[in-house]
């Protein structure tokens with residue numbers, strides 16, 4: 105049939121074809137989301153040998169403490185890392201009667217560069233333990249007590265605070281503990297990243313960059329481990345807002361898009377063995393990011409800038 109003899113494509117059939125393709129695309133997306141969010145966790149794969157241990161960094165509050173509780177409830181002994189020994193001791197006294205597992209403390213400031221004692225402190229905390237899980241949760245600004253500063257408002261020590269606490273510490277800890285996870289195989293290493301790598305915002309430029317760093321590290325490590333035949337699973341969690349006290353949010357703020365720390369930790373452990381390296385474990389965040397990233401960039405940028413302006417106004421009123 106020559107081209108001239110083909111029936112004309114009218115507007116109606118073109119719209120129907122676009123509609124059918126869109127529905128098929130959304131259907132496939134929904135199916136893969138359901139498969140991903142309903143998949144059962146492989147966490148118990150890492151509870152092997154006599155007395156398996158997990159180490160959680162930044163474990164004295166928020167999401168870190170939630171990971172400690174969720175791991176202990178699933179039969180893991182846990183080393184809690186933090187910088188405030190008195191606070192950690194109080195937490196220990198609260199945890200011990202609740203669970204049938206053991207706990208240990210690792211007191212170390214993640215915001216200062218590694219000194220001569222760094223290796224010794226870490227290695228003696230894990231000495232003789234069957235460490236199979238490492239959760240890189242800690243993040244902070246070191247000594248930089250500033251809220252949403254623009255890049256040009258930050259000082260040298262503030263940059264160092266963020267980078268030390270969110271990148272250097274994770275890297276040095278991985279240098280020391282990855283060989284142990286490899287030896288005690290199978291092992292699991294989770295990095296807690298942030299939604300800022302999905303939706304970059306003003307006022308958190310250095311924090312955002314540090315989260316891209318841990319994501320990059322997680323992806324590269326996973327490939328190197330795979331290439332060398334090591335049985336260590338690496339995950340990087342893309343996490344949206346969570347109702348932690350330090351972020352100024354409380355129980356009353358918990359909603360479908362802002363889970364409690366326990367809900368977030370439960371969702372994260374529920375995704376072990378599922379998906380690739382970079383995952384969004386909490387369903388409400390997954391929907392939220394899906395919506396935001398489907399918007400044209402000019403619109404999402406406009407929305408984010410307006411949200412940051414509102415947050416800055418609120419902070420100015422509070423101070």
Ligand SMILES: NC(=O)c1ccc[n+]([C@@H]2O[C@H](COP(=O)([O-])OP(=O)(O)OC[C@H]3O[C@@H](n4cnc5c(N)ncnc54)[C@H](OP(=O)(O)O)[C@@H]3O)[C@@H](O)[C@H]2O)c1
Nearest residue numbers: 162164165166167187213214215243244298345346348350
């Ligand atoms: N909350 C959110 O909305 C949210 C969203 C996305 C991603 N995240 C990520 O989730 C992780 C945990 O956040 P979070 O909200 O649970 O934080 P958090 O409530 O502030 O808890 C942070 C933990 O890290 C410890 N820590 C901070 N600086 C430290 C240092 N220099 N040395 C040793 N320990 C230190 C804190 O100890 P102290 O008790 O002594 O302060 C605390 O145990 C972070 O990686 C964060 O980037 C959080």
